Amino acid sequence: LAKTTQPISMDSYEGQEVNITCSHNNIATNDYITWYQQFPSQGPRFIIQGYKTKVTNEVASLFIPADRKSSTLSLPRVSLSDTAVYYCLVGPQAAGNKLTFGGGTRVLVKP
Amino acid sequence: DTAVSQTPKYLVTQMGNDKSIKCEQNLGHDTMYWYKQDSKKFLKIMFSYNNKELIINETVPNRFSPKSPDKAHLNLHINSLELGDSAVYFCASSQSTGANVLTFGAGSRLTVL
Numbered sequence: 449l450a451k452t453t454q455p456i457s458m459d460s461y462e463g464q465e466v467n468i469t470c471s472h473n474n475i476a477t478n479d480y481i482t483w484y485q486q487f488p489s490q491g492p493r494f495i496i497q498g499y500k501t502k503v504t505n506e507v508a509s510l511f512i513p514a515d516r517k518s519s520t521l522s523l524p525r526v527s528l529s530d531t532a533v534y535y536c537l538v539g540p541q542a543a544g545n546k547l548t549f550g551g552g553t554r555v556l557v558k559p
Numbered sequence: 560d561t562a563v564s565q566t567p568k569y570l571v572t573q574m575g576n577d578k579s580i581k582c583e584q585n586l587g588h589d590t591m592y593w594y595k596q597d598s599k600k601f602l603k604i605m606f607s608y609n610n611k612e613l614i615i616n617e618t619v620p621n622r623f624s625p626k627s628p629d630k631a632h633l634n635l636h637i638n639s640l641e642l643g644d645s646a647v648y649f650c651a652s653s654q655s656t657g658a659n660v661l662t663f664g665a666g667s668r669l670t671v672l
Contacts, residue, residue, distance in 0.1 A: 494660050542656075
């Protein structure tokens with residue numbers, strides 16, 4: 449499975465855009481990029497998934513360059529409730545995929 | 560109506576005891592998982608079942624025994640509990656055709672004294 453590297457932590461302020469970049473240099477052709485959010489004392493929650501270019505939903509945008517060796521999760525206009533740990537995962541969609549969560553990026557949104 | 564529910568939410572027990580955690584999902588998914596999150600917050604996959612068949616068993620001590628009576632249920636039984644078993648255990652489910660999109664339960668915090 450492709451190994452991912454993302455910053456350990458990021459601070460931001462309410463109303464700002466937060467961009468978290470994840471490196472996955474050895475991503476395979478059939479791998480998808482998936483991001484999760486985890487609040488304290490809760491299970492991770494799926495945010496967004498993409499294969500290439502750009503994906504947007506009501507929560508976030510995901511930017512993937514043509515070489516797919518990195519991806520950037522963009523959270524527009526964050527609020528205090530966006531303080532959480534964000535995980536970048538890379539792997540195929542098939543059952544038996546040992547989806548591995550790394551250390552994640554701890555995002556702290558300040559007032 | 561909780562999609563993935565685990566019970567109990569908290570477990571405090573003595574070393575050497577046996578305990579079980581139950582998980583149920585009402586999403587119609589065909590794949591279920593157990594993950595362990597330790598004090599450093601790393602989430603590690605332990606087991607995965609697809610249509611009641613074990614498909615992932617990640618070098619977990621054989622004191623841990625998962626059981627899937629049907630597609631909607633995946634239970635975890637732990638024998639002879641050790642201090643190092645203290646962690647939060649998460650159950651999750653997905654469709655096998657979308658195995659990267661997991662729905663997690665709220666977690667079961669196990670404390671072994």
